[in-house]
Amino acid sequence: MSSGLMSFIWEGLANTLLLTVFGALLGLVFAFIAGLGRSSERKWVRGIAMVYTEVFRGFPSLVLLFVLIFIIPTFGFQLNPLIAGILALALNIGAYAAEVVRGAVKAVPPGQLEAAIALNFTPVQRLRKVILPQAVVAMIPPFTNNLIELLKATSLVSLVYISDFTFAAQLIRASTGETALVFFGLLVGYGIIALVFTTAMKLLERMAARSLGRTVPSGLFGRKEVAA
Amino acid sequence: MTTTNGEFITFDGVHKSFGKNVVLDDLHFSVGAGERVTLIGPSGSGKTTILRMLMTLTRPDRGTISVDGDYLYHEKSGDQLVPASEAHIRKVRSRITMVFQHFNLFPNMKVLRNVTEAPIHVLGTPKDEAEAKGKELLELVGLGDKLNAHPSQLSGGQQQRVAIARALAVDPDVLLLDEVTSALDPEIAAEVLDVLRDIAKSTDVTMLLVTHAMKFARDVSHRVLMFNEGKIIEDASPEQLFNEPEHDRTKSFLRSVIDES
Numbered sequence: 001m002s003s004g005l006m007s008f009i010w011e012g013l014a015n016t017l018l019l020t021v022f023g024a025l026l027g028l029v030f031a032f033i034a035g036l037g038r039s040s041e042r043k044w045v046r047g048i049a050m051v052y053t054e055v056f057r058g059f060p061s062l063v064l065l066f067v068l069i070f071i072i073p074t075f076g077f078q079l080n081p082l083i084a085g086i087l088a089l090a091l092n093i094g095a096y097a098a099e100v101v102r103g104a105v106k107a108v109p110p111g112q113l114e115a116a117i118a119l120n121f122t123p124v125q126r127l128r129k130v131i132l133p134q135a136v137v138a139m140i141p142p143f144t145n146n147l148i149e150l151l152k153a154t155s156l157v158s159l160v161y162i163s164d165f166t167f168a169a170q171l172i173r174a175s176t177g178e179t180a181l182v183f184f185g186l187l188v189g190y191g192i193i194a195l196v197f198t199t200a201m202k203l204l205e206r207m208a209a210r211s212l213g214r215t216v217p218s219g220l221f222g223r224k225e226v227a228a
Numbered sequence: 229m230t231t232t233n234g235e236f237i238t239f240d241g242v243h244k245s246f247g248k249n250v251v252l253d254d255l256h257f258s259v260g261a262g263e264r265v266t267l268i269g270p271s272g273s274g275k276t277t278i279l280r281m282l283m284t285l286t287r288p289d290r291g292t293i294s295v296d297g298d299y300l301y302h303e304k305s306g307d308q309l310v311p312a313s314e315a316h317i318r319k320v321r322s323r324i325t326m327v328f329q330h331f332n333l334f335p336n337m338k339v340l341r342n343v344t345e346a347p348i349h350v351l352g353t354p355k356d357e358a359e360a361k362g363k364e365l366l367e368l369v370g371l372g373d374k375l376n377a378h379p380s381q382l383s384g385g386q387q388q389r390v391a392i393a394r395a396l397a398v399d400p401d402v403l404l405l406d407e408v409t410s411a412l413d414p415e416i417a418a419e420v421l422d423v424l425r426d427i428a429k430s431t432d433v434t435m436l437l438v439t440h441a442m443k444f445a446r447d448v449s450h451r452v453l454m455f456n457e458g459k460i461i462e463d464a465s466p467e468q469l470f471n472e473p474e475h476d477r478t479k480s481f482l483r484s485v486i487d488e489s
Contacts, residue, residue: 114285115332118325119346119398120318129345133336212335213378 005172012168015082016193019154019164023089024147030094035101036127049098056095062156064088069160085157093150100142104135137208144201148194155190165189236261236434237282237402242291244277251277253458255291259451261401262432266445266466269455270481275438279404282436283326284317295320295402322350325395326404329411331387333379333394339366340375343394351398358397365393369423385416389423396427405437417441424448442485446470454478 030052037049056064068084079087108131116126158167166186173182209215235258242255252274259265267275280286281293284300292309293300298320302309312320333342343362347353353361366372369389371382379387388408395403405424409417421444428435428448439445445452446466454462454469454477462475473479 109332111328111330111332112334114283114326115328115334117285117321118283118328119394120322120325120350121346122318122350123314125349129349130334130336134334213338213380 005175008163008168008171009165012163012165013189015157015163016151016154016165018082019085019089019157019162020147020151020193020197022086023093023150023154026086026090027093027097027146027150030090031097031101034094034098035105038098038102039105053095053098056091057099059092061089061092061153062159064092065156065160081157081160081162085154085160085162089150089153089157092153093146096149097143097146100139100146101135104138104142105131107138108134134212137205137212140201140205140208144198144205147197147201151190151194151197234260236263236296237436238292238294239278240292240294242281242288242293244274244281244286244288250458252288255458255460257453257460257463259434259436261296262434263451264428264435264437264449265451265453266437266439266449267453267455268439268442268445268481268485273455274458275455276406279326279406279436279438282324282402283404284321295323322398323401324404325398325400325402326406327388327391327395327408329407331379331384331391331411333387333390335379337379338375339371339377339379339382339390342379342390343397346394346398362393362397365396366390368396368427369393370419383416384412385419388412388420392420392423392427400433402434402436405435405439407438407440409439409441440485442470442482454481456481 034049034052037045038053040046040049065085065088068079068088069081072079072084112130112134113126116130121129154164155166157164158170161167163171169182169186173179176182206215237259239255239257242252243250244252251272255274255278267278269275277286281288282295282300287301292302299309299312300317300320301312303312303316304310333339334345337345340359340362343365344355344358347358347361348355363372363375366375369392371386371389371393374382374386374390379390382390388411392408408424409420412420421441425444425448435448437445437449449466452462452464452466452469453460454473454475456477462469462473462478464474469478470482473482
């Protein structure tokens with residue numbers, strides 16, 4: 001394969017990672033705002049958070065991409081295609097992950113909040129010092145799923161001419177005609193990236209569990225815990 | 229024959245129902261400063277609800293509760309009583325704390341930090357001072373060697389002793405003890421009660437206790453209130469109430485509790 005084609009692959013790979021990482025970070029921001037917003041005491045905050053999660057969960061990422069890249073510019077907002085891609089993916093994954101945040105916060109035993117009130121923590125301190133450190137531990141495994149979903153969704157940007165990993169592979173397929181090889185290569189490539197992300201999240205999960213004095217079975221797929 | 233030095237905590241016409249179930253019905257009582265009062269009675273008779281109301285975990289439907297002259301859920305605005313702001317509630321609540329049946333230690337903090345977090349971040353105590361005092365309190369409850377353990381590594385009895393140290397660390401005027409040994413087996417419960425007995429004797433903190441440990445209640449309290457169906461049916465010294473209860477319902481309740489233990 002010529003070095004010209006290889007450089008397409010590297011650029012595509014870099015863009016796919018960029019879309020995944022920044023999409024995840026921005027999505028995380030949306031998820032926390034919307035997920036915590038849904039348990040706010042203020043009705044209008046709860047309302048906005050609920051509308052965001054319900055609406056954006058239902059939007060296909062692809063249609064959202066078309067809107068941000070082809071429609072919004074006709075109103076005079078020119079977005080850099082990569083940024084538009086990150087935004088579209090983040091809005092979508094953020095709506096999913098908001099439910100994870102909400103569920104994890106709700107799953108913290110009520111006694112924890114009561115103890116925080118008994119010690120006269122402010123509402124912000126209760127959240128920051130007591131509720132979130134425990135809730136975040138429960139969020140990590142479902143977040144791993146969201147992250148892998150996001151990684152796979154990034155391939156949609158190839159349809160709006162962003163040169164991601166899939167787009168680069170399509171170019172190579174068009175110029176070499178090696179359809180089977182290219183698509184299998186693509187699957188293996190995504191598989192490896194997913195494995196790297198999953199492994200990183202596993203490490204994070206174990207660190208988080210240790211912060212609560214728990215241990216998580218080691219190994220990538222975990223070992224059965226033996227009853228004492 | 230009750231010991232009351234003034235009215236430090238006052239419940240006035242307090243009513244609470246959960247749905248159709250009336251838990252407290254037009255309740256009036258007061259507790260003097262430094263007094264230790266045990267609330268006894270069958271479950272569902274509203275004892276725990278009283279502690280939870282004082283801790284601002286459950287709001288009364290009607291009536292007022294005051295601590296040292298300050299209303300807990302109300303503020304004076306001219307001559308009127310208006311619902312209290314969060315700031316007012318926090319101010320009054322700063323004098324009260326509670327130990328729970330299920331300990332409720334923060335699992336994301338090690339033992340010492342469980343005890344020092346509120347003094348540092350709520351009371352503004354300098355960190356080294358809070359840690360010195362925290363260590364002292366943990367020594368007092370017999371856990372001086374567990375400062376860096378995670379709560380999940382401790383037994384139930386140890387966790388409850390940490391919870392007691394954590395409550396004492398905020399220097400409360402009022403300490404609420406809500407069935408603090410009900411989740412522990414009898415032997416372990418006895419250890420925790422010994423710690424509490426020592427503390428009760430060495431401080432002048434006002435205490436409200438809900439407990440089924442009658443011997444302990446007799447040892448530490450100045451006064452015992454017998455609850456039944458949301459009302460106080462007997463209010464007497466422990467000697468009086470345990471030896472010569474007046475009310476038939478009290479007699480039958482005490483008999484059933486003693487049979488149990």
